[in-house]
Amino acid sequence: xxxxxxxxxxxxxxxxxxxxxxxxxxxxxxxxxxxxxxxxxxxxxxxxxxxxxxxxxxxxxxxxxxxxxxxxxxxxxxxxxxxxxxxxxxxxxxxxxxxxxxxxxxxxxxxxxxxxxxxxxxxxxxxxxxxxxxxxxxxxxxxxxxxxxxxxxxxxxxxxxxxxxxxxxxxxxxxxxxxxxxxxxxxxxxxxxxxxxxxxxxxxxxxxxxxxxxxxxxxxxxxxxxxxxxxxxxxxxx
Amino acid sequence: xxxxxxxxxxxxxxxxxxxxxxxxxxxxxxxxxxxxxxxxxxxxxxxxxxxxxxxxxxxxxxxxxxxxxxxxxxxxxxxxxxxxxx
Numbered sequence: 001x002x003x004x005x006x007x008x009x010x011x012x013x014x015x016x017x018x019x020x021x022x023x024x025x026x027x028x029x030x031x032x033x034x035x036x037x038x039x040x041x042x043x044x045x046x047x048x049x050x051x052x053x054x055x056x057x058x059x060x061x062x063x064x065x066x067x068x069x070x071x072x073x074x075x076x077x078x079x080x081x082x083x084x085x086x087x088x089x090x091x092x093x094x095x096x097x098x099x100x101x102x103x104x105x106x107x108x109x110x111x112x113x114x115x116x117x118x119x120x121x122x123x124x125x126x127x128x129x130x131x132x133x134x135x136x137x138x139x140x141x142x143x144x145x146x147x148x149x150x151x152x153x154x155x156x157x158x159x160x161x162x163x164x165x166x167x168x169x170x171x172x173x174x175x176x177x178x179x180x181x182x183x184x185x186x187x188x189x190x191x192x193x194x195x196x197x198x199x200x201x202x203x204x205x206x207x208x209x210x211x212x213x214x215x216x217x218x219x220x221x222x223x224x225x226x227x228x229x230x231x232x233x234x235x236x237x238x
Numbered sequence: 239x240x241x242x243x244x245x246x247x248x249x250x251x252x253x254x255x256x257x258x259x260x261x262x263x264x265x266x267x268x269x270x271x272x273x274x275x276x277x278x279x280x281x282x283x284x285x286x287x288x289x290x291x292x293x294x295x296x297x298x299x300x301x302x303x304x305x306x307x308x309x310x311x312x313x314x315x316x317x318x319x320x321x322x323x324x
Contacts, residue, residue: 176251184255184269191263193246200248200255207251 003029003036006071007080007128007139008154012036013067019060020067024142026152038074042066068126068143073190076198080130083206084186086145087122087138087157088112094122094138094155095231098186099163106147108163108217111224116237124149129157131202136210159211159231166216171226179212180204239315240286242324247272247280256280266321275300279314283323289315 001014004027013020046066051059072082085096086105090112097105106124113119122138125145130137136157144150162174162182174182183203190196213230217223225236244262248255254277256270257263272280275296282295289311296307315323 177253180251180253180255181271189257189263189269191259193259196257196259197246197248200246200250200257204248204250 003032004142005029006141007075008130008132008137009037009078009080010034011071012039013071014039014041015063015067016042017058017060017063019058020064023064027142037078038071040067040070040074042070046070068141069188072128072188073192073195075128076190076195076202079132079198079202080128081199081202082126082188083129083183084126084188085160086124087127089120089122089138089153089155090116090118090228090232092155093158093232095159095161095227096127096138096157097161097163097227098183100185103163103165104217104219105163106145106149107219108215108223108227111219111221112228115221115224116228120151120153121149122151122153122155129202129206131205134209136206157210159213160206161227161231162212162214164214164216165218167218168216169218169220169223169226170216171230172214173230174212174214176207176212178214179207182212182214183207239283239288239318239323241280241283241318242322245322247277249277254280275310276314279311280318283318 001012004011004013004024006027010029042063047063050062050066075081083096085098086109087094087096088109097109099105123140123144124147126141126143128139128141137154138157139154140150140152160179190199215227228236244260245256245258254272258266278299279292282292292311293307297304
C-alpha cells in the first residue's frame with residue numbers, strides 16, 4: 001500500500017499489480033505515515049467484470065482502471081467528482097472542454113496549445129473537480145486518457161465549453177439547464193444514494209456558477225479565437 | 239400508485255432530473271428530465287396516491303382546468319408505469 005496526493009486528498013491505493021505504482025509515481029506522497037482520506041482496492045468481482053470487456057489489456061491496466069473508478073465513486077462525499085473533459089490552464093484559469101468521444105476535444109485543445117503561448121494541459125481526459133470556498137478547482141490526475149496529456153497541477157475552473165463539429169464556427173452561451181442536460185453523460189454517477197445526491201448537488205453548483213458555452217467548430221485557429229475570447233473574456237492575442 | 243424507491247429527483251441548473259441509485263441503477267441506465275408539472279406529480283406520487291387524488295392536487299396547486307389536469311395526470315401515470323411505479 002502507498003499513499004498518493006491526488007486532487008488535494010491523501011489516497012491509499014491498495015494495488016496488486018505493479019502497473020499502478022509506476023503510473024501514479026508522480027503523485028506519491030512525501031508523507032506515508034499520516035492517515036489517508038480514502039482507501040481503494042479492487043475486488044475480484046470488479047476485476048473480472050472489467051477483464052470480460054472487449055479488448056486485450058494487461059491485468060495491471062485493468063486493475064488500474066478499476067482503482068480509478070473506485071476512487072471516483074467515493075469523491076462526491078468529499079466535495080469532488082470526475083468530469084470527463086479536457087482541461088486547459090491559461091494564466092492561472094482553467095477551462096473545461098467537453099463532448100462525446102470523437103467530437104474533437106483533443107484536436108481543439110491541441111490547437112489552443114499550438115496557437116497560444118502559456119497554455120498548459122491540466123488533464124486531457126479525466127480531471128477531478130473540487131468545490132471549495134465557493135469555486136471549483138480543476139486538478140490534474142495520473143489518469144489522463146489515451147494520449148497521456150496532463151500535469152500534476154490545480155487551477156480554478158472559469159468556464160465550460162461543449163464542443164460540436166460543424167462546417168462553420170459559432171459560439172453561444174448556454175443556460176444552466178442546457179448545460180445540465182449536456183453534462184450528465186460526462187459524469188460518473190455513483191450508485192449509492194448519498195454519493196449520487198451529492199453529485200447532483202455539485203453539478204447544480206457547477207452549471208449555475210461556471211459559465212457554459214456551446215462551440216460549433218471546424219478544425220481551425222478561428223475556432224480557437226472564438227472559444228478563447230468567450231472563455232477568458234480577453235482579446236485574442238495576435 | 240407510488241414511485242418505486244431508488245429514484246431520486248433533484249433540480250440541476252433549474253432542470254428537474256431523476257437518476258437511479260442502488261438496485262434501480264442496474265435496471266435503468268440514464269436519467270429522466272421532468273417539466274414543472276412532472277416534478278410536482280413525481281413528488282406527489284412519492285407517497286401512495288390514486289390518480290383522482292393527483293388530479294385534485296394539481297387543481298389545488300395550479301390554475302388549470304380539470305380537463306387539462308386529468309390529461310396531465312393520465313400522461314404522467316402512463317409514463318411512470320414503464321417500470322418506475324408500483
